[in-house]
Amino acid sequence: MGLNTEESRSIEAGNGGRLRSPGIGLSVALPFEISGDMANTLDSESSRQTHASDSATVASEFISLSTNHRETSIPRMTQQFLENENRLPINLRNKTNDRPTVVDGSPPLTPKRSSQMESDLHNQLKRTRNEMERMMDENQQMRKMLTLMTAEYNALHQHLLTAVAQQQQQQEAMKSMVPQSAAAAPNEEVIKNGHTQRASPERSFTEPSSNSAASGRSRSPTPTGTGHSRSPRRAHHGAKELRPLSLKLEDNSNGKIIVQAVSMDTTDRSPVSRFRAYKEEPQFQSTSPERDHEFATEVQDSGSHEEPSVGPEQSEQNGWPPNKRVKSVLQDTSVRNARVSVRTRTDAPTMNDGCQWRKYGQKLAKGNPCPRAYYRCTVAPGCPVRKQVQRCAEDRSILITTYEGNHSHPLPQGAVSMASTTSAAAGMLMLGSTSSSDRVEGLGSAENSFSLGTHPMPMISASAPFPTITLDLTTNPAASQMHLDAANVSRLPYNFSMAAAANGIQLHPPSIMNPVQSAYYGVAKPPTGAFQMYPPNPLTVQSHVGNAARPQQYLHESVTAATAAITADPNFTAALATAITSILSSQTNGSLMGSNNTSLGEALMGALAGHGLPITAAKKDGASHSM
């Protein structure tokens, strides 16, 4: 997370003023909206000055603002621009776009008019300078926040290194202390003791657990040891050797939260690091500081071949229900399990998302008389993306389409948005939202969810078998706006609006948002053409392509674009993970938000806001939340 990247993002995300530098036709993106008059002025100057070397100098400085944009003094640049302008011939300086274009041979302007125009130009440039100064302030604030984030990262990294060192010491101690017979003891004994740290070195972490076999779930043992004889995809997962890294963090309420980072997929060395929050089962709760220490130091060094792989036995020792733990790692290694669900009101059998699908199954799900259809992407063989299509039981005009997985092929035009949605959502959800249903109860009393929409169903659901983000566009399908506020949501306390400058989405940050936060937003273009950083409509996502005459088509486009915008933002993804980690860390110290009763939702919002992230929260007035 480099500063350059962040600041560049903030500038580019502005989507606002694009200042055409005089004379050389260069275009520099500015993170604010240039007033129409000024833009026209500069444009007109640009069109006529062919040898304005002085202005070119200024232009290059503007470019350096965009590229280096760190130490450059914007006020000084503006002043120089003014000075350069003063040195230009008067017939080149005093032309603005709101006046008839004066070309060569035109009569010279009168001194009075010239003075007035020069004054106007100076005023406009002063406004520009003011805005630039404000930008500088925002950049400074962003820098400060980045410093904080970096410090947090360093602290976490230091914690990791410490844990690794402790683990190595513990491993060495175990080698010298544990008798040979104890090492060969049955797993049941190990589990009962609950102290032995070592796992069977011969057993891959993703192999079927002995516990699973004992419980009769391995009905078809296979030579591959995966327990999935019919699915190549699953066999592939089983072939991967994973070395998890678990950091235990204490929960304030009644359980523990384990933030687990699966350090490395040792098969392909791909960075599959994921954060996972997990609440220990009560019977596995720590009873002693020593046990806590064992948890905290349970770290596997992915790079060391002397370290045994963590097997299911160790999962139990660590308080993870073995099956669940294995499952969690499988989820980590397969983004298929993160889902993006879209609710639309349509009569069509499926949602046209631009991809080709082949139906491979249909099932009657319990509680819904409408069958659920299973589709597989057929754009390319072996593409893991699947989708489920089912009509809502309560309202059969609502079509629920759930996407899962990442496309492994170039996408047809028109399918890019949805594909990026599922892909990014998978990463986002794997990073940030998976936690125990108990733990995230503060995020939404009954549904254990974040809210992103107006429908009282979970929008990021942790109670579902898989983390799922849901976009609900059924409340007003003909509207040209998709609201992310939840003014009518009674059960869900929070709403997030996220940066969505890409994909044609404008986000209107709430007026309460600070300038740094708003800097992440796409700056809505105000009708006046003047600078406006804080549009009045809070928490509203508006698409550029709104067309009331094509509500259904637009509906789909909006869903696709908005979902993609929300989930594709790497800032949000990383920030969410950081925020959750920060929250959990804070809760470890019992100092989160100054209260143990603070909800995770509140804490999350606080942490996100503290990081200046493009997320805002609107707490519903008077709503009672079971945090």
Next chain:
DNA sequence: CGTCTTTGACCTGCGC
């Protein structure tokens, strides 16, 4: 004939 859909069987996970 190739592709797609249908549908019953099978597998796995989970709760009791």
Next chain:
DNA sequence: GCGCAGGTCAAAGACG
């Protein structure tokens, strides 16, 4: 250990 539910497979049929 058993039963249920969700998900997947693959043979059979439909369709162009």
